[in-house]
Amino acid sequence: MDPISRRISPTALTRALLAAIVVLAAAIYLHDPPWVADLTDGFRPWAVDASGERFRWTTGRGSFFVPSDATAMTLKVRSHKRFPPNPIAIDVRVDDRPLTVITLPSPLEPDPDTWVVTRIPLPRGRSSRRFRRVDLRVRHWMEGYHLGVHLGEIAFERP
């Protein structure tokens, strides 16, 4: 028996192997978990406006996931608040890469309660994952209070 075999008992080896298999299986599963499709982060609960449209208030940053084969997404945002500071910048990133910046209010849609609808083409990613993460960063402050913006339902285009 070699020195290593003498030091490690068969039971300990079996346990270590089982632990390694469990960790490996968990790692494979968690690399591309299917449940992220419904996962969002940094948004307040869904609400419905007077016209029956669903929206969520953002906080300073929020994330959601889109299918990785989506070729474009359409974001509907509005500031809702009628007072300054303006403009409000919404920085959009996909998988940590800058995508675009949406500015509110749009010069064409100065009413803060009108949705600013932006279609954003999604560059083809190299990821093997089923979903890509989209991060929004919203800077909308007034006298020390963070206001956020309304984010409406998100639409994707798939091939």
Next chain:
Amino acid sequence: MTSVPASGDATAPVIRRALHYAPAAAAALGLLAYGSIYAWHLSDRPIRSDGVSYYEYLPAWIADGDPTFETLALDCCAGYDVEEPVGIHRRPESGRWLAVHPMGVAVLMLPFFLVAHVLSWWSNLPRDGFSLYYQYIVGAAGLAYFVAGLVVLRRVLRLHFGDGVVLATLVAITFGTNLFHYAVFDSTFSHAFSFFLIASLLLLVEDWWTAPTLRRSIALGVVSGLIVLVRHTNGVFLAIVPCYGVSRWSDLAANGARLWHRRRLVMVTMAAAGVCVLPQLLVYKWASGHWIVNSYPEGSFSFAAPHLVGTMFSVERGLFFWSPVLLLAIPGMFVATGWARGLVAPTVGVLAIVTYLMASWFMWDLGAGFGHRGYTDALSLFAVYLASVFAWTARRPRLAPWVAGAVVLLVALSTFQMWQYWNGLVPMEHTTWTQYRAAFLRLR
């Protein structure tokens, strides 16, 4: 100081095995409760309320790479239903951000944060410090330190008491008080962390006085520093170190002489503690220009009008009202022998100062919470005297069933009231006698 395990505690193998597995069983129950709380939406997320300000050093330092909290503040407010940065305030002197709570809990949470950070990267989840993995992995840190605290407390108590007594004490202290609540429900608050640290202090102080070594001196210093770093007022507990074994004034002089004799190791301990506390002092200096500040903007101490009765006995938040089993620790101090007897004076002194400090704080009930959470940190001290009274009772067969019955009832009552609190049947704060009576033993 000699210590003798309680006689009359002839340990059956089943008790020895139960004690062996007690921390593992507590961990399993804790995980079950922790999962149930969020599966049944009894609370919205683990990192919340005070837990945010204890924790947010880590998102700021590691996730944002911005220890000034400016990025964290600009990205306000991590999905929380607020419009101002949570748990940090701009200091008027400098305009810089300062967290309401010190950084000790964040330091202890670091391994859990790093696991969540790496997993978030691996799963492509937001690495903002507040997304899914951070919430539930960092949220489990309190549970982990609670279990570690039980392991340490078991070790301390087994040196001086029989297995049956130790097992009964661990069960009573876990479920007869609010300890389990702060391990699983408000697990990101500081109390489970402090429970672990003060149990560790008890173990280390005994080791250090028995056989001081360089390693033990450093360990004692690190634990002492962390106790202060987690909750500054808990620095009071460090009085146990010089007062260890003091029963008379002459003992104090003798301890002083022994400390002088081992002054080099004392310096090592103090230096280790100082290194641990230094980062917090630097943060205070940077943010306010002062080495020591009151980081709590809402209020301060009012030493002339302490709420002593409220703190200890009130229905609103009294320690003994919500954890009545702890009343047994009082006779425990009178019947304690050996090592536990030598800890009576320092324990009484420390608890008296802690009580006076808490009772003088502008928010003497410490806001929302189950039972008086200010005492959760000190539960390992109470455990010594619960064990003393259990050991004393075990030697009196006629009395033992009555005491055991009373303890079982009191522990069951506390556990049930904890469940009521989780389910909103007991108010989170300002409970009145009328509300208490209306909710008493109610299931819905």
